Amino acid sequence: xxxxxxxxxxxxxxxxxxxxxxxxxxxxxxxxxxxxxxxxxxxxxxxxxxxxxxxxxxxxxxxxxxxxxxxxxxxxxxxxxxxxxxxxxxxxxxxxxxxxxxxxxxxxxxxxxxxxxxxxxxxxxxxxxxxxxxxxxxxxxxxxxxxxxxxxxxxxxxxxxxxxxxxxxxxxxxxxxxxxxxxxxxxxxxxxxxxxxxxxxxxxxxxxxxxxxxxxxxxxxxxxxxxxxxxxxxxxxxxxxxxxxxxxxxxxxxxxxxxxxxxxxxxxxxxxxxxxxxxxxxxxxxxxxxxxxxxxxxxxxxxxxxxxxxxxxxxxxxxxxxxxxxxxxxxxx
Amino acid sequence: xxxxxxxxxxxxxxxxxxxxxxxxxxxxxxxxxxxxxxxxxxxxxxxxxxxxxxxxxxxxxxxxxxxxxxxxxxxxxxxxxxxxxxxxxxxxxxxxxxxxxxxxxxxxxxxxxxxxxxxxxxxxxxxxxxxxxxxxxxxxxxxxxxxxxxxxxxxxxxxxxxxxxxxxxxxxxxxxxxxxxxxxxxxxxxxxxxxxxxxxxxxxxxxxxxxxxxxxxxxxxxxxxxxxxxxxxxxxxxxxxxxxxxxxxxxxxxxxxxxxxxxxxxxxxxxxxxxxxxxxxxxxxxxxxxxxxxxxxxxxxxxxxxxxxxxxxxxxxxxxxxxxxxxxxxxxx
Numbered sequence: 113x114x115x116x117x118x119x120x121x122x123x124x125x126x127x128x129x130x131x132x133x134x135x136x137x138x139x140x141x142x143x144x145x146x147x148x149x150x151x152x153x154x155x156x157x158x159x160x161x162x163x164x165x166x167x168x169x170x171x172x173x174x175x176x177x178x179x180x181x182x183x184x185x186x187x188x189x190x191x192x193x194x195x196x197x198x199x200x201x202x203x204x205x206x207x208x209x210x211x212x213x214x215x216x217x218x219x220x221x222x223x224x225x226x227x228x229x230x231x232x233x234x235x236x237x238x239x240x241x242x243x244x245x246x247x248x249x250x251x252x253x254x255x256x257x258x259x260x261x262x263x264x265x266x267x268x269x270x271x272x273x274x275x276x277x278x279x280x281x282x283x284x285x286x287x288x289x290x291x292x293x294x295x296x297x298x299x300x301x302x303x304x305x306x307x308x309x310x311x312x313x314x315x316x317x318x319x320x321x322x323x324x325x326x327x328x329x330x331x332x333x334x335x336x337x338x339x340x341x342x343x344x345x346x347x348x349x350x351x352x353x354x355x356x357x358x359x360x361x362x363x364x365x366x367x368x369x370x371x372x373x374x375x376x377x378x379x380x381x382x383x384x385x386x387x388x389x390x391x392x393x394x395x396x397x398x399x400x401x402x403x404x405x406x407x408x409x410x411x412x413x414x415x416x417x418x419x420x421x422x423x424x425x426x427x428x429x430x431x432x433x434x435x436x437x438x439x440x441x442x443x444x445x
Numbered sequence: 446x447x448x449x450x451x452x453x454x455x456x457x458x459x460x461x462x463x464x465x466x467x468x469x470x471x472x473x474x475x476x477x478x479x480x481x482x483x484x485x486x487x488x489x490x491x492x493x494x495x496x497x498x499x500x501x502x503x504x505x506x507x508x509x510x511x512x513x514x515x516x517x518x519x520x521x522x523x524x525x526x527x528x529x530x531x532x533x534x535x536x537x538x539x540x541x542x543x544x545x546x547x548x549x550x551x552x553x554x555x556x557x558x559x560x561x562x563x564x565x566x567x568x569x570x571x572x573x574x575x576x577x578x579x580x581x582x583x584x585x586x587x588x589x590x591x592x593x594x595x596x597x598x599x600x601x602x603x604x605x606x607x608x609x610x611x612x613x614x615x616x617x618x619x620x621x622x623x624x625x626x627x628x629x630x631x632x633x634x635x636x637x638x639x640x641x642x643x644x645x646x647x648x649x650x651x652x653x654x655x656x657x658x659x660x661x662x663x664x665x666x667x668x669x670x671x672x673x674x675x676x677x678x679x680x681x682x683x684x685x686x687x688x689x690x691x692x693x694x695x696x697x698x699x700x701x702x703x704x705x706x707x708x709x710x711x712x713x714x715x716x717x718x719x720x721x722x723x724x725x726x727x728x729x730x731x732x733x734x735x736x737x738x739x740x741x742x743x744x745x746x747x748x749x750x751x752x753x754x755x756x757x758x759x760x761x762x763x764x765x766x767x768x769x770x771x772x773x774x775x776x777x778x
Contacts, residue, residue: 260746261746262746264676284621288618299722301728306599306727308756313722316745318742339747341746341747347680356678391640393633393634395634406641409649414674421676
């Protein structure tokens, strides 16, 4: 089966990755509409050897479209959701707009693909840090329920878009040349520095990014009671997120068992070479589909061998965003 | 009282910081010996407006010395410990050589100054990440015992010395210019990347840096049973470490109580501005004496309000090394 697709926000970092991934995976499409804001209207793009013209996204853009891949920000997703549904298309939305809506499936294809069929016109792509954490945690949770997760993230600039990656490069150049760092994409200096995630703070003191990990994980795992706490941090890395994950399981589990479970898990590459102290790094995951996992250790601070520490790296733009959405679209086709 | 001091490893990053801190704090000395390896013999240094000549460190270097501040690596500390003791001097050692030796006090002056008096010629300075974590944790632990700590670090290049800081700058320049990153001080690319700490791995899969946090904390707190697990990571930051710290307490404690306790704690600056999403960053702590603490939140994943998340930043070369050692020396005088 082949389908008509639209890409909303096609000129952004995730939009551009949509195109690369659709091409790489030979996604079965009949037509592609390249949609963006008025600013990019008329811009030319090459996709699979053919030239396309970017169109301004309007309510009429979705006539005849089957699947609309959205990565244009939450307000654009909200603005065009009705138009997409009225056109009979399905929106696969990378924004946070509908993630916690009870009528919208929130899907990591390696975890809960069965949720896709319950959609009412919108399927939400989870937050990047959540996807990257859950791909390796799910097969463990299935073997031995996770009772509690303590996560600290090391998040790449790409999570704030292409402008943030450009800012990291420019600030680095300026600082190395003895000039002052100018902050536009980020509120604080990102080059040779790091800071708690700059998303809005909730009344409980957690930023939105931290609460996404908590709430989205509960929804994706269908585990409303799983205990999760998270600290989200921006680091001067281009496009792969890293996460330090501490897991408390229901029953005893060893590092060897975890390694064994992960070695056959879909979407996971185990890179856990103790002899050479060689574990995942952002530059390993950069441009790759899999989530890399290593530095797998028994957490000796939890009794009865029920604790495990993991270190994971995943490409924020690919598995953290565009790839996960395309995988959802593949299951829709 | 004034004393004769020696600085072993004076040409290194920590050695240079010893000089700056002794000068800033107007440390009461009668004489200073500048000691280093044969390579630096004859080099000139200015300290408090006077020129000094670096001497090669030998067994005879400690005659007449009262306090020897060591930061020349563990093997040099081991090599010269007997000479220092024979000369009647006290070694304040920044290396890991004697930290876990039962006869050697391991001291953070804000935490366990009383241990200093039990020395038998050597006092050990804890590992940088340990000091930076314990300065703010101690006043909390005193008010309400900490049962378990889960720590993830974001460690600056300076922990591996001046050469590592230079490498971070050089690699950044090379990568920005499209050249390949050359790795000498670190085994892996540090610019725009990060990696699990490159210290030796123990049979349990933890690296030495991670086990230092576990073992040193137990010794400094005189709490052999405190549960601790740690993930140590090198990040592309120059000289201040950050740490994401999750604490489980014996009894209920609120974020407000923690903020209150820390607001009067020695060596701590609370920077916890939720309204402006302004929490500690490495560039805040850079060159500062205090450990900065913020993003203080109730950990809702621990029942009965017994959990707290903290975010801390501290200068690795100052409080993480040279300042802590000078504070110990001040108490010896």
